[in-house]
Amino acid sequence: MTGGVATGKAGPNAAGLRRDARGERIALFGLSLPALALVVVTMVIPVAWLFWLSFFADDGSMSLVNYRRLIEQPSYRRIFLATFEIAASATAICVLLGYPLAYFLSQLPQRLANLCMIGVVMPLWSSVLVRTYAWLVLLQRQGLINGWGMKLGLWDQPLTLVHNLGGTLIGMVHIMLPFLILPLYGSMRAIDRDYLKAAANLGAGPTQAFWRVFLPLSLPGLFAGGLIVFILCLGFYVTPAVLGGGKVIMVANRIANDIEIFFNWGAASALGVVLLVLTLIILWAASRLVRLDRVFGGHGP
Amino acid sequence: MSWLDRPVSETQITNRSRIWLYLLAAVVLAFLVLPTLIVIPMSFSASQYLEFPPRQWSLRWYANYVNSPSWMQATATSLKAGFLTTLLATPLGTMAAYGLFVSRLRAAKLVLPVLLTPIIVPVILVGIGVFYAYVRLKLVNTLTGLVLAHSMLAMPLVVMVMSSALKSYDMNQEMVALSLGPSRPRAFLRVTLPQIRFAVVTSAVLAFLTSFDEVVIAMFVSGGDNSTLTRNMFNALRDQVDPTIAAISTVMIVISSLLVVLAQKLGKSR
Numbered sequence: 001m002t003g004g005v006a007t008g009k010a011g012p013n014a015a016g017l018r019r020d021a022r023g024e025r026i027a028l029f030g031l032s033l034p035a036l037a038l039v040v041v042t043m044v045i046p047v048a049w050l051f052w053l054s055f056f057a058d059d060g061s062m063s064l065v066n067y068r069r070l071i072e073q074p075s076y077r078r079i080f081l082a083t084f085e086i087a088a089s090a091t092a093i094c095v096l097l098g099y100p101l102a103y104f105l106s107q108l109p110q111r112l113a114n115l116c117m118i119g120v121v122m123p124l125w126s127s128v129l130v131r132t133y134a135w136l137v138l139l140q141r142q143g144l145i146n147g148w149g150m151k152l153g154l155w156d157q158p159l160t161l162v163h164n165l166g167g168t169l170i171g172m173v174h175i176m177l178p179f180l181i182l183p184l185y186g187s188m189r190a191i192d193r194d195y196l197k198a199a200a201n202l203g204a205g206p207t208q209a210f211w212r213v214f215l216p217l218s219l220p221g222l223f224a225g226g227l228i229v230f231i232l233c234l235g236f237y238v239t240p241a242v243l244g245g246g247k248v249i250m251v252a253n254r255i256a257n258d259i260e261i262f263f264n265w266g267a268a269s270a271l272g273v274v275l276l277v278l279t280l281i282i283l284w285a286a287s288r289l290v291r292l293d294r295v296f297g298g299h300g301p
Numbered sequence: 302m303s304w305l306d307r308p309v310s311e312t313q314i315t316n317r318s319r320i321w322l323y324l325l326a327a328v329v330l331a332f333l334v335l336p337t338l339i340v341i342p343m344s345f346s347a348s349q350y351l352e353f354p355p356r357q358w359s360l361r362w363y364a365n366y367v368n369s370p371s372w373m374q375a376t377a378t379s380l381k382a383g384f385l386t387t388l389l390a391t392p393l394g395t396m397a398a399y400g401l402f403v404s405r406l407r408a409a410k411l412v413l414p415v416l417l418t419p420i421i422v423p424v425i426l427v428g429i430g431v432f433y434a435y436v437r438l439k440l441v442n443t444l445t446g447l448v449l450a451h452s453m454l455a456m457p458l459v460v461m462v463m464s465s466a467l468k469s470y471d472m473n474q475e476m477v478a479l480s481l482g483p484s485r486p487r488a489f490l491r492v493t494l495p496q497i498r499f500a501v502v503t504s505a506v507l508a509f510l511t512s513f514d515e516v517v518i519a520m521f522v523s524g525g526d527n528s529t530l531t532r533n534m535f536n537a538l539r540d541q542v543d544p545t546i547a548a549i550s551t552v553m554i555v556i557s558s559l560l561v562v563l564a565q566k567l568g569k570s571r
Binding site for chain 2 (some may be wrong): 004015024025026028029030031032034035036038039041042043044045046047049050053055077098099100101104105107116119120122123125126127128129130132133134135136137138140142144157162174177178193194195196199200204205206209210215232234235241251252256257258265268269272273274276280283
């Protein structure tokens with residue numbers, strides 16, 4: 001589609017028209033400047049400022065002490081490792097739960113599938129905090145799950161289901177699952193079913209047709225969904241803070257502690273910068289494997 | 302039973318051999334939907350602890366909520382912040398999406414990624430960065446500061462929704478209008494905007510919910526008389542499980558659901 005700019009056809013006025021068109025294009029471009037200014041002032045400059053800050057020690061001298069600490073102190077290394085482990089586990093669980101559901105939904109008649117998709121997106125309507133609270137209520141010692149488990153005789157002592165890693169993972173998977181299912185379901189719907197018919201015709205059993213034909217075709221959607229889940233998991237703060245009970249410290253929680261408890265801006269900034277850089281590296285590496293506009297659904301003009 | 306052995310799907314698999322898939326799908330769907338919904342009946346419990354199903358029903362936790370000046374103040378702040386964020390982010394994001402889409406300058410390709418960055422940058426980093434900047438700008442604990450930061454967070458969503466709406470809109474219609482004489486802003490408002498209004502409503506709802514549900518930035522830059530509902534809830538959650546929060550959660554679920562349903566209704570009545 002054309003951008004709707006008068007293209008200068010040869011004619012007496014061509015040069016003038018071209019100049020007008022160019023002026024209008026610049027004016028139209030100007031419409032984006034207020035939004036750009038907002039993002040630059042409230043995000044780009046503050047984050048750049050933190051970046052600058054991360055190169056100063058407590059006494060105000062310029063140094064790499066904040067970064068050296070990240071490498072030398074085992075506690076920081078543990079936090080990064082834990083963050084990656086948690087993000088990877090949450091992503092893996094999301095894939096294990098989300099893939100079968102997306103597969104099932106992609107084979108339902110469109111109307112029924114749309115109805116079920118409401119269930120998939122419904123959690124997105126409510127606040128992360130509300131959902132985290134719901135899990136706290138369900139999983140605590142006198143909570144619903146323990147109550148039902150003991151009533152059914154599955155276990156006799158209340159289990160510790162929350163304020164630990166397990167509770168945190170449950171909460172994170174619940175929040176992230178829609179982000180996996182949405183792109184995955186979309187890409188599964190787009191798969192041409194005739195490939196499967198062809199596979200069946202050529203003698204593939206259902207299992208073989210799935211593994212050899214359907215699964216490979218659904219991988220781009222799975223990759224896109226898994227990537228967004230993993231990246232968003234790296235920055236999680238609220239869920240580990242509430243469901244982790246102080247035992248699950250991810251990078252974001254450590255950053256908040258450094259600010260709130262130790263007032264150590266340099267250390268917090270360095271952590272934040274490393275987290276951001278790691279995120280960007282992962283995105284960059286992923287963009288070499290798959291087109292990123294699949295992940296964000298954003299489209300260039 | 303015959304339907305169990307009937308072949309389904311193109312691979313000729315029978316229902317019987319994939320009944321596990323149906324069960325698993327049902328369990329995962331229940332896992333997604335039920336936990337949030339279960340808070341609603343529990344919030345009407347009369348007992349000191351949250352029960353499901355409640356042995357006795359009451360509105361005591363709602364009374365607790367409504368009679369608490371600090372919860373009421375926080376609710377007012379959250380609603381105000383959400384409303385103002387919608388008013389700021391929706392027009393700015395729509396203007397940006399339209400301008401970048403139509404102008405086709407090379408610079409547009411550079412601006413768009415910047416507008417989308419707030420999704421990628423970890424929100425904790427944005428939170429402390431905004432806090433650090435606001436201390437100097439004297440915007441900490443102000444509604445203005447909160448609304449500016451929330452509008453920035455909402456910007457990628459508005460820009461993405463509006464861009465994809467413009468992509469599927471036939472821009473030739475605006476061209477035709479333009480050729481009939483009105484100015485560009487008039488052509489946009491009279492011809493284009495009415496056709497992409499569902500996307501505008503969707504963006505507005507997303508912007509409101511972004512602000513209304515946001516915790517991390519609010520934790521750093523809202524406080525005192527301007528602390529938000531989520532900030533107070535978050536602080537309360539770190540201490541104990543107060544059933545009042547079940548009541549507040551229910552109110553929040555109702556507000557969000559109403560907005561989403563409203564957006565759907567407005568979108569259909571073309």
